[in-house]
Amino acid sequence: MDLFRQSATMEGCVKAPYTNNSEYLLDMLMLLDLLIQVHMNRITEKENSDSSNMGREPLELEKAIIRQRINLSRLNGVHLNLPYLSQLVQLTELEEMALMIALAPELDSKFGNLYAQLQEPGYQTKPTVELATRLLSIFQGGCLFAQSIFDANTKLMNYRLLRFTDPGNANYLLQRSLYVDTQIVNFLIGIDQLDSRLAAVAHVADPQSETETNCFNDDHQRRLLKLVRAQLTNDGQLTSKLLFDLFGAAGSGKLSTVKAVCRELGVSLIIGNIANMLHQPAAFADNLFLLCREVLLHPAALCLLHTDALLSSPNQYPKEIAALLDSIERFPNLTFMIGLKSCSSLLIRGDSMCFQVEFTLPDVKERKNLWERMSKQVRLEVPIDFESLAEKFRFSPGRIQHALLAARSMALWRDPQHGRISMKDLQHACYLQTNHDHEHRLADKLTSTGKLEDLILTPEQAASLQELIDQVKYRRVVHGEWGFQHRLARGRGLNILLHGPPGTGKTTAAEVLANELGLDLYRIDLSQVVSKYIGETEKNLHRIFQEAEESFAILFFDEADALFGKRTEVKDALDRHANMEIAFLLQKMEEYDGITILATNLYGNLDAAFIRRMQFSIELTLPDESNRLNIWRMMFPKEAPLSDDIDYAFLAKNFKMAGGHIKNVVLSAAFLAAKDEEPIGMAHIVRSLRRELDKMGKLTSKEAFGPYFDLLGGKRA
Template sequence: MMALPVPLRGLPGPGEPTRDEGSGGALSASLHWLHRLLGWQVDVTRHRYGALADDEYRGLYVPDREADLLGAPGWGEGALPPELRARRAALASERAAWDRAGEAGDAPNGELAPLKRLARLFRLSAFEEDVLLLGLAPEIDLRFERLYAYIQDDVTRKRPSVDLALRLLCPDPAARLEARRSFAPGSPLLRHHLIQVFEDGQRLPPLPGQFFKPDDRIVAEVLGQADTMLDPVIGPYCSLSRPARTMADLVVPPELRETLSRLVARPARHERGPILALQGSYGSGRGAIADAIAAELAVPLLAVSLDRLAASDLDPRETLERVLREAVLRGAAIFWHQAERLLQDEAVTPVDGGGGSIRPASAGPWRGALLAALGNHPGWAFLALEGGWEARGALGAAGGRFLRVDVPPPSYGAREALWRNRLGADAPDEATLAALASTFRLSGGQIRDAVAMARSVAGARGEGPRAEDLYAACRAQSSGRLDLLAHKITPTYGWDDIVLPADHVGQLHEISAQVRHRRTVLDTWGFDAHLAMGKGLNALFAGPSGTGKTMAAEIVAADLGLELYKVDLSSLVSKFIGETEKNLDRIFTAAREANAILFFDEADAIFGKRSEVKDAHDRYANIEVGYLLQKMEEYDGVVVLATNLRKNLDDAFVRRIHTAIDFPFPEEPDRRRIWDKVFPASAPLDETVDLGFLAQRFKLAGGNIRNIALLSAFLAAEEGEAIGMGHLMRAIKREYQKMGKLLTESDFGPYFAQVRG
């Protein structure tokens, strides 16, 4: 038989006091108790096997005497001698005394033992606590491995088996049968990944024949070596902090600060903390709110990057269970970043040929794992959301803890203060600061990023940021998801390029003025309090194709320094019920993030006169129109709707437009001004070109004139000549053909012969 190891040096022998103090002393005392328990088991083995216990080949074969013992009633485990029974009873009494001390709040040297703390945190039974101790012992002293091998009759079995735990820690077969539950998949030991159960070479061994060891993170926790160590599985995707920010530091509306303070101060209605859904855009301060609440509660904050986790190959449920375990060990609140992408639980799909029905589409295993984690976490949890997500029963019993808090974008005054604080000594003049705060509705995080970008660009020149650097950085922050949903137009025109009646140009200037001075009127002068909706600006540009509607939108965007995005309404309309509204919501949400001007071309396609409702499709089409009107009124930016046929628009819609500008077909004087402006100063124009003749004879819109000028330039360049009347006539011919117009002598006059063939 393998030799029995000598008493473990460094561990107190029976009856010896522990020399360590604090929680370390408590652990040492626990190991001393386990050592004595294992010594008792060694003596039990010797008693039962007698001379066989000293057989050096024991464990390699089954001798007749051992077979007789195994075949005897009760597997040969007859009554033990009084001395062994008394020792076991004394060990059990000592163990029970520890439990009573723990329940009373007492602990050796005034500190809670590490194992007792784990037992409380994860609600372990006394048996499960001892299982942890059994697994931890070799992590502290390898000589325990030799004891386990001796007792388990196999030099290779150096880890404790489930059978060893059951025989060593349970007084009778009935207790062992009940204790098997502690090794089931849903038990606290396995659900919280406190131990790992594994096989040891044997294929499909029964549960008692499997072995276990504590998880490395638990070992570090017990040994007090986890101050800066996160579970290595989740470490790359999480960060732990001890926030110092207070509620007073938050740049949020006063009413929101009061709401948050009440949440922190109120007595807990539940044993567990609330699940706080912080709804806001990027950089709106959701992380700052989580920091402030954690600081007020004096708890750490564990931040989890869900998008990076979802892109990994990790098992969703096990990974998030490890996140929960880390939070419980730290006593931390959890901040779930990018939660919305995982929680969106509905997707519209065609059913039976796309007849308009909808059904939920699975969002994947990460969603289920996250919902389970939210329900199981005992402390505060924060969800970072951009859109509106409601629990709607998804959280089960934990749904009563779900609270949604809207985090609004900063007000004009807050934005101005954020710009001033971020720029510091680099701040421009007050007028530029005011313009930045008014023009770009950026969040605090976006302002931070814009300042960093502007400083980086200016630093390459060896100077501080200029106003144009700040404007460019703001536009860069504004772009993003909208680029995927709409076509970005880069403005190339200025006020001198457009040809319109003076009053109409004045209306365009008024649009710019309303945007530029919006904060003065709404905030400073108090009009904001009188407007529930419609704080943005909706403009209708009506006129034939080519009369300058897109150019006008470009000019306004350039004047304000804002991005301009053109939206194809036909691409947003879906045959699936509810999908059009989702498309519109995505557009306006992205536009709000981008601080962009939305330009809806050919709006009469959806805003035409509403038809009589004859079936569900007509009714739904009218719902779509109403929803778009609602989103336009909620949007606090600029929306421009362009139409070729104003008379086709629904009257109720026109009444809800703030500004309507007609773009008339140009008369001869306006056409002459367009011809004068259409050729760049550097373009070679032959002296024979008669712009007056072109304006008089050809009734064309500005867009057609620009097409003709460009084609004539290419024709002239091909022939190596200056742009002449011949090139212009050929270009006009092509434009007429494209428009489906007849070539007539009354239009072309003396040049008719050049184009007739």
């Protein structure tokens, strides 16, 4: 057939553009069918070299028609998946046909049966490299070596479009059988879904899932958009790879900002989780490859969460870090890395532009605005003090949203019909959002319902406690409205020292302060905090203060002299280590915006540097007779049965005890009375007194017990 005749025939056969991808695949199967017929004719007729072109005319005609229909489809905006994939990875027409040869049995079982007939027994329905090479030689119209198409470094294999089966007898390349990767099959036939092998480590972002309220830092969003758009060509392609390293506190709006940027750009977003990938170390490189290939196929931007998980042990993950860098450099053009810490030290490589973007927690004013904006989505009781919540809880936008959802559940549980959120619901929900990990290891949470007026104090002690309560209550006025926060780079918190003999109410005073201020109180377990291993004490202290920041919790160091004793002259490494611990704690106390309470029975043993840093130093002395009388009376609950013979004035006058000791006596007497099935009387109290005095190392004298001394040896003794 001459050139003129071929063109005329093509002109008569050309059709309209393809209407859809399926119609295109049917034409490709028809072309493959012709190719197999030519191959089978050569086998049956044993053609020689002079007749090698027999049967090629309809084959060439079909190829030309398909090419022209592809071009028409492209001009008319009809998406065809195989030509699109070919353009993405720059496949040749021959490589496209190789892919089609392996794909055919997935589309029509007829081709599997044909392959089985054309191959040696045992290869079944998948084409071998040898068969594919012979078919491609006919398609090309000349001799072809298998390695040029199916070597590991070719695009078909490098992008894992084609895979080899692995039979035990396949010693040579020609003997190996071919199949199309499962996800590539889905892609070519038009199934638009994420690779099922990535279900545990990745997902496609829902463009409508985020609300504007979650992205409080509009400046970051504007800058990111401006940077990306500056690199776009007229047809929407990036001129160079862009890599953004977004880091900062959890919930500070990093992911919501990325989603908002992609939504504005009209770009799909695929989100992968590095931490989850590290749970399957053997599959890390494969999962990362599949993820990045998905980004290429869709196309989409890539967002990788928890990338700083690789930084925690870089020596442990050298292969994973290398795989990450290779995949990012090879596949996606727009990548966002998200973590608590910056990963830029790992990412500077190749010609990618890497931008570090730090996300900080909102300040009090921004938090108040976020509370007000986000609360419009729920029903509230009035009034709600959002300023108090914003000041007390240093929450990110994400945590504010979670707290509102938790509070809504509480309100609906309480009142299913109306479900209006109260201030109490919000406070409880906020405390649930805070990190209570230190509660289980390094600290104990103390609770109290006591009020300041319940404490038996001297006027000076009561005034000091009231003053520090007022400092906390009015800090928003002084620090915020009056601008003192700009003059105080650090030290905006309160450091309080409570000192005095045992039992004088230091712990009770701390509990009452927390209750009056509506704050959590944690008593630090020094036995867990202080470690013999160098650096561990500092780590524990850092962890305590970091977690307390979230809820403005009060930190209570009881028997503080054990940790904060006087610094010693450095004579050895242990002295140096101990002094470093004290210096570190001083630093953390200065940085903390909340309340730190130190309690000690041994004021003289404290380091002078600590005493200087205390805004309040309150001495809780032994109560005088008048106060002891009040303590004795208030220790008995109104529900407790009392005998008329209790001599409160005698007890207050003759026994100089702290409130803690009086509490022990009263409680012990109550148990004695319960055993005797009698109201609590003087006999029970006297017996308990003797036991308490023995604990205190004091003698039991007849003069002290006076007329009640005989009760010590009476029938109840």
